[in-house]
Amino acid sequence: MRFVDEYRDADTARALAARITALCEPGRSYKFMEVCGGHTHTIYKHGIEDYLPEAVTLVHGPGCPVCVIPMGRVDDAIHIAAQPDVIMTSFGDMMRVPGGKGSFLDAKARGADIRMVYSPLDALKIAKQNPSKRVVFMAIGFETTAPSTAMTVLRAKADGVDNFSVFCNHVTIIPAIKAILDSPDLRLDAFIGPGHVSTVIGCRPYRFIARDYGKPIVVAGFEPLDVLQSVHQILTQLAQRRCEVENQYARVVPWDGNPKALAAINEVMELRPHFEWRGLGFISQSALRVSAKYARYDAERIFQIPGGRVADPTSCQCGEVLKGVLKPWECKVFGTACTPETPIGTCMVSSEGACAAYYNFGRFSRERVKEATRQ
Amino acid sequence: MTGDTGLEEQVLERIERARRRKARVREEYITLAHGAGGKATHTLIEGVFLESFRNALLEPLEDGAVIDEMAFTTDSFVVTPLFFPGGDIGDLAVNGTVNDLAMCGARPRYLSAGFILEEGFPLAHLRRITASMAAAAKAADVQIVTGDTKVVERGKADGCYVVTAGVGTLDRPTRLSAAAARPGDAVIVSGPIGEHGITIMLARGELDIQADLTSDTAPLNELTARLLDACDDGEVRCLRDATRGGVATVLNEIAEASKAAIVVNEDIIPVRPDVRGACELLGIDPLYVACEGRMVAIVSQASAETALTALHSHPLGREAAVVGRVNDDPPGLVLLKTAFGGTRIVDLLVGDPLPRIC
Numbered sequence: 001m002r003f004v005d006e007y008r009d010a011d012t013a014r015a016l017a018a019r020i021t022a023l024c025e026p027g028r029s030y031k032f033m034e035v036c037g038g039h040t041h042t043i044y045k046h047g048i049e050d051y052l053p054e055a056v057t058l059v060h061g062p063g064c065p066v067c068v069i070p071m072g073r074v075d076d077a078i079h080i081a082a083q084p085d086v087i088m089t090s091f092g093d094m095m096r097v098p099g100g101k102g103s104f105l106d107a108k109a110r111g112a113d114i115r116m117v118y119s120p121l122d123a124l125k126i127a128k129q130n131p132s133k134r135v136v137f138m139a140i141g142f143e144t145t146a147p148s149t150a151m152t153v154l155r156a157k158a159d160g161v162d163n164f165s166v167f168c169n170h171v172t173i174i175p176a177i178k179a180i181l182d183s184p185d186l187r188l189d190a191f192i193g194p195g196h197v198s199t200v201i202g203c204r205p206y207r208f209i210a211r212d213y214g215k216p217i218v219v220a221g222f223e224p225l226d227v228l229q230s231v232h233q234i235l236t237q238l239a240q241r242r243c244e245v246e247n248q249y250a251r252v253v254p255w256d257g258n259p260k261a262l263a264a265i266n267e268v269m270e271l272r273p274h275f276e277w278r279g280l281g282f283i284s285q286s287a288l289r290v291s292a293k294y295a296r297y298d299a300e301r302i303f304q305i306p307g308g309r310v311a312d313p314t315s316c317q318c319g320e321v322l323k324g325v326l327k328p329w330e331c332k333v334f335g336t337a338c339t340p341e342t343p344i345g346t347c348m349v350s351s352e353g354a355c356a357a358y359y360n361f362g363r364f365s366r367e368r369v370k371e372a373t374r375q
Numbered sequence: 376m377t378g379d380t381g382l383e384e385q386v387l388e389r390i391e392r393a394r395r396r397k398a399r400v401r402e403e404y405i406t407l408a409h410g411a412g413g414k415a416t417h418t419l420i421e422g423v424f425l426e427s428f429r430n431a432l433l434e435p436l437e438d439g440a441v442i443d444e445m446a447f448t449t450d451s452f453v454v455t456p457l458f459f460p461g462g463d464i465g466d467l468a469v470n471g472t473v474n475d476l477a478m479c480g481a482r483p484r485y486l487s488a489g490f491i492l493e494e495g496f497p498l499a500h501l502r503r504i505t506a507s508m509a510a511a512a513k514a515a516d517v518q519i520v521t522g523d524t525k526v527v528e529r530g531k532a533d534g535c536y537v538v539t540a541g542v543g544t545l546d547r548p549t550r551l552s553a554a555a556a557r558p559g560d561a562v563i564v565s566g567p568i569g570e571h572g573i574t575i576m577l578a579r580g581e582l583d584i585q586a587d588l589t590s591d592t593a594p595l596n597e598l599t600a601r602l603l604d605a606c607d608d609g610e611v612r613c614l615r616d617a618t619r620g621g622v623a624t625v626l627n628e629i630a631e632a633s634k635a636a637i638v639v640n641e642d643i644i645p646v647r648p649d650v651r652g653a654c655e656l657l658g659i660d661p662l663y664v665a666c667e668g669r670m671v672a673i674v675s676q677a678s679a680e681t682a683l684t685a686l687h688s689h690p691l692g693r694e695a696a697v698v699g700r701v702n703d704d705p706p707g708l709v710l711l712k713t714a715f716g717g718t719r720i721v722d723l724l725v726g727d728p729l730p731r732i733c
Contacts, residue, residue, distance in 0.1 A: 001648055004655060010716035045660075047717015096408075096726065105726070109404035118582060224715045329383055335390030340725045341414050342401060351658075361719040363387060372636050372702050372710055373718050 007223030016228045017051040023235035024055045031057050032234055033324050035177060036194035037064030037352025038222050044361035046224040059324035060354035062176045063194050065141040066093045067322060067346040067353045070276040071310035073169055074099030077138050080167060080303045081112040087130060088114045089123035090138035093350045098343055100310035120152035127164035136299045138167045143200040146170040146288060147261035150268035153297045167299040168289050173197050174205050175286035181213050185325050190234040193219035195249045202257025206245045214243055221249040268294050278346050279312060279319030318345035321354055328358040335359055398422040408726030412620030415726055437553060438475040446481035448472060449540035457534055459578040461589025464537055465504035467667060469511035470594050472541040474616040477596040480551045480603060481543030483515060489523040489538035496534050515594035548608050555612035556633035560701040561679035563672040565686055566694045567645040568622050569664035573653045584656060586649040593668030598689045605685035610678035616670045623662035623721045625671045626709045634706040639699030642714040663724055
């Protein structure tokens with residue numbers, strides 16, 4: 001299949017892997033964080049780690065939009081969904097995320113009208129088809145999905161749809177990366193930068209990572225060869241004692257991002273003073289809300305939400321996993337009390353969550369897997 | 376990384392122990408995940424139905440029960456939309472039960488048909504459904520010999536639900552079982568996977584994706600008869616049609632029941648380009664997408680070639696392929712050698728395969 005197979009070629013991968021191994025300095029170990037959950041998913045889905053030398057460890061970062069939603073926000077959304085005449089809509093990934101009192105799927109089973117949509121425009125369509133209902137879109141995601149939420153609000157305004165609103169949970173990637181860089185318990189050598197976020201924000205916002213923290217970052221695509229190539233680029237930078245922002249995903253990511261998408265976000269949304277991230281705590285100026293100008297489309301203003309903070313279960317170590325301090329299997333409850341069927345933490349819910357990816361795709365000793373798959 | 380290996384191994388063993396614990400349904404309400412064919416469905420079946428009905432015939436949880444020289448099975452159909460490219464709820468209901476009997480190694484003979492109809496359901500639609508059931512029954516050489524009808528108030532059902540049950544006769548001494556896979560056996564898939572599931576997703580019209588796809592719904596009894604006739608008794612270990620939950624779910628059931636590992640090669644598993652394209656766009660793995668006319672066969676290594684030749688001789692098995700093999704270790708696990716050249720686990724899904732957002 002064109003545009004897919006050329007990025008998954010095993011021969012190319014083997015050649016690239018040999019060059020990666022050659023670039024590693026003897027006796028040195030490397031830790032690279034892939035910020036984005038999409039990369040985590042790709043790494044496990046294709047078995048990319050099989051190509052990496054033991055000296056290179058990939059650490060999974062906080063860039064899974066579902067994983068960073070705090071439990072209190074899920075409860076708020078379920079509270080809105082339980083109001084009269086409300087149809088709550090959200091992406092499929094959100095359906096199983098546990099709040100303090102269950103997930104969307106549980107609320108739906110108890111009678112709430114919660115529907116899965118593929119795009120916020122589908123939610124707007126539902127609003128148009130159900131004029132007597134109040135349709136709310138649970139918006140989640142980084143700068144990747146924020147523009148489509150913003151464009152939908154603009155469309156709702158242009159079409160005069162007044163029964164549509166957004167429960168905005170959009171977050172921004174840079175403050176999260178900064179929080180990780182400032183975290184005292186982490187030693188990283190470089191970053192594999194998020195690809196789809198960068199299609200919107202471009203590569204410039206990452207310059208502080210190289211300049212102020214001395215870490216290389218390579219913005220990477222989501223095919224397995226993209227990831228391997230970005231590892232190669234990082235190791236090349238380190239070998240040449242360079243420290244820069246590089247764009248491996250130039251076929252999709254413009255250096256300056258997408259000005260139209262950014263303009264739509266700026267028109268409809270504004271930064272919150274602070275926002276709680278699951279496991280990471282409050283991070284200032286790290287999330288977006290609907291701005292006052294578009295108040296009539298803001299579910300937080302339309303509905304009285306409890307806005308309570310629900311503490312993460314004490315057994316859950318999602319925070320450490322999201323920061324890359326712990327590997328998923330090092331968490332106390334990983335795979336026993338916390339599984340994809342009965343997740344305690346969000347990292348176990350989304351297919352992009354580090355724990356779910358590890359549990360579903362990688363949960364086994366590499367040695368035994370290697371032995372079993374040998375022809 | 377090496378220093379961690381011992382510790383990681385311990386954690387992984389702890390997880391395996393946790394997975395072997397008895398299934399317990401924790402939810403207070405039925406959710407859609409309970410019907411999706413993944414882990415939640417298995418937990419429901421083992422934690423509620425098997426708990427209540429436990430007996431020696433039910434316990435193996437095969438596609439049908441084998442009683443002396445007879446196989447007996449049932450299946451219910453709630454598909455939306457009722458009519459889709461390549462079929463409708465009628466032929467699906469006949470083929471589904473015919474296939475469950477065929478997977479027991481039986482010759483399907485007689486079916487029952489129950490209808491739950493919603494007030495206001497157009498009679499023309501019902502006629503269309505019964506006509507395709509009649510055609511499907513004829514094609515599979517079975518008779519629908521008994522039935523039942525219920526009508527519920529408007530809003531209490533989605534137009535029409537169909538429940539079929541069936542009996543078949545076991546003409547061969549071979550007894551098939553998901554627990555019969557042995558290390559060294561070949562894993563065969565009878566044709567391109569995922570066409571039914573993707574066709575249905577697209578037919579719902581919620582996704583703006585166009586593809587020239589039709590459901591693969593078909594009776595597999597002729598195909599299984601050819602396979603079983605070609606191979607010596609006992610050489611075919613197990614047959615399973617890859618319906619809800621797809622090939623991945625079937626492989627997990629076999630690995631679990633046989634306490635063996637199954638290793639499959641992603642690049643040999645037949646998937647049509649349209650299905651692959653739609654799956655790529657939706658972020659779904661075709662291994663988990665439902666088929667209604669495809670099966671997985673576990674066959675001894677010695678008979679693999681014979682089996683493949685027999686399957687290739689039938690139109691429904693023309694693209695059959697040996698996609699992997701059975702191993703002794705790690706027991707209960709399905710492993711995939713990815714087309715990219717890596718390896719990973721293929722686990723049961725928790726619920727529906729949900730599209731990823733970005």
